[in-house]
Amino acid sequence: MDASQLELKNQICFPFYSVSRLITKAYKPFLSKLNLTYPQYLVLMVLWESDGISVNQIKEKLLLDTNTLSPLLKRIEGMGLIKRLRSTADERSVIVSLTEEGAKLKIQALPIPEKMLENLSAEGIEIDEIAGLRSMLNTWMKILSKNNNQNESK
Amino acid sequence: MDASQLELKNQICFPFYSVSRLITKAYKPFLSKLNLTYPQYLVLMVLWESDGISVNQIKEKLLLDTNTLSPLLKRIEGMGLIKRLRSTADERSVIVSLTEEGAKLKIQALPIPEKMLENLSAEGIEIDEIAGLRSMLNTWMKILSKNNNQNESK
DNA sequence: CACGTTTATATCGTAAACGACATAATAACA
DNA sequence: TGTTATTATGTCGTTTACGATATAAACGTG
Known part of the structure; x- marks a missing residue:
């Protein structure tokens, strides 16, 4: 049982949780x-x-x-x-x-996605990286939501 | 201005938002x-x-x-x-x-991270993939949180 | 047709998130 | 030293999330 697994930097959920909140915050000025x-x-x-x-x-x-x-x-x-x-x-x-x-x-909402991508790339995040990540996350979403439905039907 | 960019499946924030919630939900039975x-x-x-x-x-x-x-x-x-x-x-x-x-x-919390990883891999998510994703997200976190602090100090 | 089950939506209570604002202690500097 | 600015924490109000539960409509089956 490795205690370092309880360290924040080794967690997988924490970066999801934080990045999700930070991106939502980045949308705020537009929304x-x-x-x-x-x-x-x-x-x-x-x-x-x-x-x-x-x-x-x-x-x-x-x-x-x-x-x-x-x-x-x-x-x-x-x-x-x-x-x-x-x-x-x-x-x-x-x-x-x-x-x-x-x-x-x-x-009025049409330009928002493009502006968000521009902002992210201005921060130093690669557009290619975003596309790859999106498809990976969509896969995860399907896997995890299927599991979610299974739990519901128990 | 491409209207398809407003479709859900082409969004980057939405999968983050959903996966984050779904993973948190996956933690729930342990927590x-x-x-x-x-x-x-x-x-x-x-x-x-x-x-x-x-x-x-x-x-x-x-x-x-x-x-x-x-x-x-x-x-x-x-x-x-x-x-x-x-x-x-x-x-x-x-x-x-x-x-x-x-x-x-x-x-009591010590075994949780390991069990979570086991669960994810049982769902068909590769452990290697998780490690790679984690480091990518940690980078994003730093970039986005720096931007966040800059906004605060305005 | 009666009656138990499922489905679709909603209400309630609690715990996050977070913007706006308040307060007290410390720092900075004229 | 006095006064302004900054820092650390907190309160308040609103909106999400979500578990537990309620309610009414539709379905299934004897």
């Missing part, structure tokens, strides 16, 4: 111009890509549970960017769709 | 046996490595601000694992040190 938080921006990205989907479909795309999504969606609705309507086909489902204002916000 | 949350575990790891340091030193190691750390430390103190004492040398500082109970908890 605060649109009066959005990062999770709100994620929801809108999902809807800009596929409008009129159910809460459950958003849950699956973002890997967030409904106890997180429900209040999050309510706030975005309160800002007038989305509407929530019970599905008539299945009254358990709630369909989330963009308002005109919410759809228009996409235009 | 809940010790009645700890992940951030509480991080604080204890810092103290197990260097006991009797100031809140400010913990802040620098974990990249968490004092408005997050103060209540976090209070909770850990409430659990009887640490003590907080004003430094006599500099009365602005608060020195955090482990209680006997807090120090003993390290023994």
